[in-house]
Amino acid sequence: MKENLLKQGNKSALIAAIVNAIIACIKGVAYFFTGNVAMFAETMHSLGDAANQFFVFIGSALSKKRPTERFPNGFGRLVNLVLLGAVIIVGIMSYETIKEGIHHIIHPTESKGIFINITVLVLGVLLESFVLYKAMTEIAHETKINAKGISLLWKSFAGLSRAKPATKLVFMEDLVATLGGLIAIIGILLSYFFGLHAAEGIASILIGIMMFFVVGKVFLDNARGVLGEADEEMEEEIAQYIFTNPEIKDIQTLYVAKEGEDYHVEMKLEIDSTLTVGEANAIKDRLEEKIHEMKGVTDVIIEFDEDDAIPTWQREKSTGKENE
Template identity: 70%
Template sequence: MKKLMLLLKQGNKSAFIAACVNSIIAILKGIAYFMTGNVAMFAETLHSLGDAANQFFVFIGSALSKKAPTERFPEGFGRLVNLVLLGAVLIVGIMSYETIKEGFHHILHPTESNGIVINLTVLFAAVVLESYVLFKAMKEVVKEVNIEAKGAAAVIVKSFSGLRRAKPATKLVFMEDMVATGGGLLAIIAILLANFTHFRQAEGIASVFIGLGMFYVVGRVFLENAAGALGEADVDMRLKIGTMVMKDPEVRDIQKLAVIKEGENFHVELEVELDAHITIAEADMIKDRLIAEIFKERGVTDVIIEFDENDGVANWQEKIHSKVKEEKKKR
């Protein structure tokens, strides 16, 4: 039990806070739905319930992924967070389907709902709480990718540019609460339209759009974590480490450099070329120096370095030029 508690302390804090907040929101929305029968509130209840369950799974998965390697699993448990996220999106997928189905039913057979004050009060409180969680996730993104951001406006803007490089758990919380905040605002607009213009279908339309937003999160999370579970190469970290290694005065070239993302961690395999006159003792010192530098990068947990004799061919520089050309073509 003590080991489990120590692991849980290392879990993703954004996911834990989001799970707790969304649990409270789901209860409030559920009470409002049972009191008023509002279909947009039904959609929001399922949305918050799915987010809460998902984020609890993410928190537990991110904590367990920190478990030390064992004889049975010598590579560690880094990819466990990806597997947990793949399972968690199934919950959101089912709730997305139910939300869209209920929305279409309301569009075809619109009914009048009561309790506008209750619905709007609960939704307003939910939007405020979800905005708070979203901003916390934004701050976590900026921190994880080492982006300097001073002030709330800078955090919001720069978190979007750094989202791709954030940890899987933080990225999920960010996307879910962004959709949740937008869904809450959409539900408020739909309720106002239904009550003041008698456009009853507005609540059903809002429910469908909320469900589609949930499906978007499901798709993004599934694709990214399927790649992570298989062992996805991280191109940005590879370029960063390669550039750093080439600055070492004794390194002549890089024959091979693989940076594999395993959950929130990076596994680095490196083969560098040295001059033929380098002794074993000198090579060992170079290896220690390179390993120490690579381990300074956030998230690197495993480094394997091999040496080869310099063949006089600039292998790494050719790869860099090719990458620059590819980036120019994309632009």
């Protein structure tokens, strides 16, 4: 049973965890021999990402566990809780990275082994870019975006908000990791060729700040997920389908709650009062089957009421726009 759950874990997070663990070991060895503060920052960054993404993989797998008597609502939001805990790791790493950078600016020292440092960082950037590309393709798959080549880069940003929490985290962390590697390379080159030894400390601080940005973004996104954030885009998509059924006259309520990587759908619909119970049940079965086919939907609750000839759904939408 546990093996089956692990197979359902987020693949991007698992790949990223393995790659970052390898990168962290390589960077750690390079830092041990050279004492370069920018390399220290990158070691901490990759180590934090590896631990973070491993927990994300476990959380995304456990969130697929079926409901039990003790937890009848399932474990969909578990991935959000795991991600909230995971950002603490990145936050600690961010603090240590910035602190070490400040110390190096105040007490700049000349580091050695530029060839080792640059080689390791270039290798790290290439590996991080590979993981970032995998995360981009996963975003395109999850959000049904048709993109290839260079268009995948900007279209993945456009679909980021609709990606699964685990995929979103991997994308943001490896984007920052790739940029952080480039910043570290620049800092080392400035220090070696121009004698600006403080540049390595500045690079460390910039990397730490970017890590803090990921912490803040991930924390806010998953705090909303734990509370059960409504997905207005999917609500509108479902509403458009509902109104393709002529028997449905109006929508009194429609609520789509995102629970981890899953969606819980509830609605109360107004139908023609002349319909029989059998006809109403047939409509309900048809709606449930279609909505269940939408990616990520795990639970659909549908209630019917008589048509009161008042367009509730349209009025709610227009009122919302006016309030904006």
